[in-house]
Amino acid sequence: MSTEQAPATTGEGSVRDEALAAAVRPRRFGAWYVAEHRLRSMRAYGGTIVIGGIGQPLLYLLGIGLGLAAFLDQPVASGAHGPVSYLWFVAPALMASAAIGVALDEFTYAVLEGFKWRRLFWAMNASPVSPDQIATGLVIAVVGRMGFVVVAYGVLVVLFGATGSVLGALLTPVVAVLGGLAFGLPLLAYSASIKEETGQFAVVQRFIFTPLFLFSGTFYPLATLPIWLQPIGWVSPVWHAAEVGRALSYGSPPGAWPMWAHLLVLVAMAAGGWVVGRRVFVRRLR
């Protein structure tokens, strides 16, 4: 190409060289700039995030640990050292649900705001940042918020004595975030494909999230349910994340499924949602 040899001092040569140099950082860090913007925007509702992040686990742990648990005569599960407390049982499931709650917040209306209502993604799109970096940046910011929520949860879980091991206390938040992404990334892909919001998100909340929360062996072992209801748990990130968290906390392998199978389902759901979601972003913005 003749322009390749053009000396840098001519008009085009210099603007061309400037352009080549200017895109180096955005090509590398674009997703982080998007995440930085999202986190800055979250400060607008930072109070809600902090109060919700601490208040919700506090209420659940108090209500269940001091209230519901007192009525239980038979142990809900057994670990390496015999029967475990009810709080040990519910804490990993509640933590995963909290991470999923963040996904419900951030991967629904906020996505439509970006594409449609405030068209923020189009502004980012006109900058050197590319559509897949926009999607990645969004996810980074949401993982940041999830991280805050599950760590706050983890601290309260330890204070309430709701975990059986140090390993459980350290790793359950990580598994909860994985659970949040296993639910959140397919949701992101779906939200990004919506052109007109006509109540789809309310449907997701009521008819997908709520059943998953109730029928995922959150408050009692999944096996308690009749067999025809158990498949809800098998496809539920809450159940898989909870089972892994429990195994870590009790120090014994999980019940029905092996550990790797739970992790595989979570990773597959997250990865599938991620691949489709990025594609939807690229198609919509290009």
Add this chain to the structure above:
Amino acid sequence: MADVWVGSPRVLAVNPVIEARALTKTYGELVAVGGIDLQVAPGESFGLLGPNGAGKSTTMRMIGAVSQRTSGTLSVLGLDPDTHGPEIRSRLGVVPQEDNLDTELTVRDNLIVYGRYFGIPRAACARRADELLDFAELADKAKVKVDALSGGMKRRLTIARALINEPAVLMLDEPTTGLDPQARHVLWDRLFRLKERGTTLVVTTHYMDEAEQLCDRLVVVDHGRIMAEGSPAELIRTYSTREVLELRFGSSRNAQAAVDLADLAERIEVLPDRVLLYAEDGEAVLAQVRSRGLDPTTSLVRRSSLEDVFLRLTGRSLIE
């Protein structure tokens, strides 16, 4: 003196910052842009004038490296948008048709956050944001949330945002649509200052007065094709007469009056509400109209404008 725009619209003295040949964009059967050729020289203020749906915004999106062309060649800043999208976008400033500011952030934070997308360090973003707020006359609104701004202020903020990376080319898609006359003039003044500083401007508009105000050179676009090209004065000279006589006889009599007056003007256009007579000397024609005993309800002699050029080229008004 190489960086000077010389004479004929199709010959440029230096490498153009934007060059398109047979540029085409189709969506299935629909041809949005049907093979256009254009060149923009550094420092030039270039316009795309045409009605809504003419393919202006699609052309802008292709130049802005956010929409892939279907065929033809396109070079922006000497680079191909298909392979160097981020490179091109990092040196462009884009003012979209619809404001897409972050209403959750303050005016100043909008600029800072946007500067970060170009990889500009935070401190430099902050410094530049303050300069741009002065330029956009928004310094006293720095800490205000965007929602509290008027339409004209939002547009100025969007322009300030587009300048955060000190772009080689500023692209404005319908910059003053929806603004009141006063806000439009404030905006034009700011854009004019940029032009004076040598910023290359690419503007789309369906307002002829805006095109006349801002553009050194423009193309008239309709149905995805370029109908004519030149400076506003050249276009008027080529496609219209010096003056236009506008007559109103009442909607039922306009058509008949046009027949009666056909020999008085170089060209006649009958619009639903008035008759336009194109002539070098409008007053002289008006005197002849009167001498024939025809008595229009209103008459107006004015200079030809780009509106007349567009009417001549397409048979339609710009704003319908």
